[in-house]
Amino acid sequence: MPLDRLSLAKLLQHDSEEYRKFCRACEDIGFFYLDLRDQELGDSILSDADELFRVSEQLFVLDVKEKSKYDHSKKRSYYGYKPLGAGQVDEKGNLDSVEFYNIAKDDLFGIMDRLPQPEIIESNRNKLKSFVSNAHAIVRLVLDLLNEHLQLPPCTLANMHRLDHHSGDQIRMTRSPPQPLNGEVPRLAGHTDFGSVTVLFNRLGGLQVLPPGQDAEWKWVKPLRGHCIVNLGDSLVKFTNGLLRSNIHRVISSPGAQAESTRYSLVYFSRPEDDVLLKRLQGSPVIPPLPDGVVEEDVKSKDWIIRRALANRTNLHDKVDLESARGTEQISRRIQV
Numbered sequence: 164m165p166l167d168r169l170s171l172a173k174l175l176q177h178d179s180e181e182y183r184k185f186c187r188a189c190e191d192i193g194f195f196y197l198d199l200r201d202q203e204l205g206d207s208i209l210s211d212a213d214e215l216f217r218v219s220e221q222l223f224v225l226d227v228k229e230k231s232k233y234d235h236s237k238k239r240s241y242y243g244y245k246p247l248g249a250g251q252v253d254e255k256g257n258l259d260s261v262e263f264y265n266i267a268k269d270d271l272f273g274i275m276d277r278l279p280q281p282e283i284i285e286s287n288r289n290k291l292k293s294f295v296s297n298a299h300a301i302v303r304l305v306l307d308l309l310n311e312h313l314q315l316p317p318c319t320l321a322n323m324h325r326l327d328h329h330s331g332d333q334i335r336m337t338r339s340p341p342q343p344l345n346g347e348v349p350r351l352a353g354h355t356d357f358g359s360v361t362v363l364f365n366r367l368g369g370l371q372v373l374p375p376g377q378d379a380e381w382k383w384v385k386p387l388r389g390h391c392i393v394n395l396g397d398s399l400v401k402f403t404n405g406l407l408r409s410n411i412h413r414v415i416s417s418p419g420a421q422a423e424s425t426r427y428s429l430v431y432f433s434r435p436e437d438d439v440l441l442k443r444l445q446g447s448p449v450i451p452p453l454p455d456g457v458v459e460e461d462v463k464s465k466d467w468i469i470r471r472a473l474a475n476r477t478n479l480h481d482k483v484d485l486e487s488a489r490g491t492e493q494i495s496r497r498i499q500v
């Protein structure tokens with residue numbers, strides 16, 4: 164997929180051509196590469212990511228019984244461990260083939276009761292915090308540029324995403340075993356991200372996006388050295404009544420010889436603060452109005468995320484209803500009905 168390659172340095176300097184490309188990418192696709200090289204914040208997060216990929220290897224190598232002590236899904240929390248195959252990916256009942264470990268920003272910054280963590284996480288709290296601070300700075304840049312593009316009152320978006328306030332922001336580490344013979348079933352089913360802005364690092368192919376339109380086909384997103392991938396999530400679609408786009412994406416078996424290797428990814432998900440309502444924002448002259456007679460539901464960020472994160476878990480439901488896991492996928496397709 165020929166995604167834009169935007170430069171962090173240029174966006175921080177508010178280069179007008181880069182800003183224009185950024186705004187277009189957020190409306191049309193909702194996915195772009197961000198070149199992090201030769202910029203202080205960028206170099207810092209690249210080095211955090213290198214270290215956390217090593218931490219992730221040491222985490223996932225633990226015995227599954229040990230890791231499963233940190234599966235909190237029965238307590239309706241998506242933090243901690245999600246075992247391989249814990250989620251259903253399609254109507255046929257096929258299971259995912261990726262394991263996750265989710266670490267709450269609020270836990271790292273001491274604004275929630277600490278969850279129990281394996282030693283390898285405990286001993287790397289400072290690195291994890293550094294990654295969160297840097298990822299959050301990238302998120303803040305994206306939100307401030309979008310705030311300007313939407314002509315919202317200053318800091319409208321930033322004030323819904325404060326680092327020291329309760330939110331579902333999290334780091335996710337993922338590992339997926341080699342699957343050279345299992346090309347048909349996605350490792351992670353097609354979805355839009357639940358929150359606001361995602362900052363993603365991966366090293367092997369496997370990620371695909373579904374462009375807009377009726378006849379769209381899945382396109383590979385190739386990892387690029389020195390870059391992260393940034394994508395927008397459901398809340399920005401809801402805040403802007405569909406002006407901004409949250410692209411459907413999935414993870415399948417890596418292409419060619421890469422299919423023989425274990426795939427890791429490292430993600431930062433930023434999400435609106437827990438009590439923020441996911442509704443069209445007031446005060447922007449460019450956000451389209453709701454159609455006549457449409458009244459939006461009052462759904463809080465926290466409830467939206469928990470519903471989506473746990474809806475496909477086979478240990479929580481007698482029968483998984485994939486429809487109830489959906490977010491803004493239908494809007495993302497941009498198919499006129």
Ligand SMILES: O=C(O)CCC(=O)C(=O)O
Binds near residue numbers: 363370427430
């Ligand atoms: O592993 C990847 O490349 C993407 C993961 C992803 O989309 C997610 O965890 O939401």
Ligand SMILES: [Fe+2]
Binds near residue numbers: 354355356412
């Ligand atoms: Fe995702």
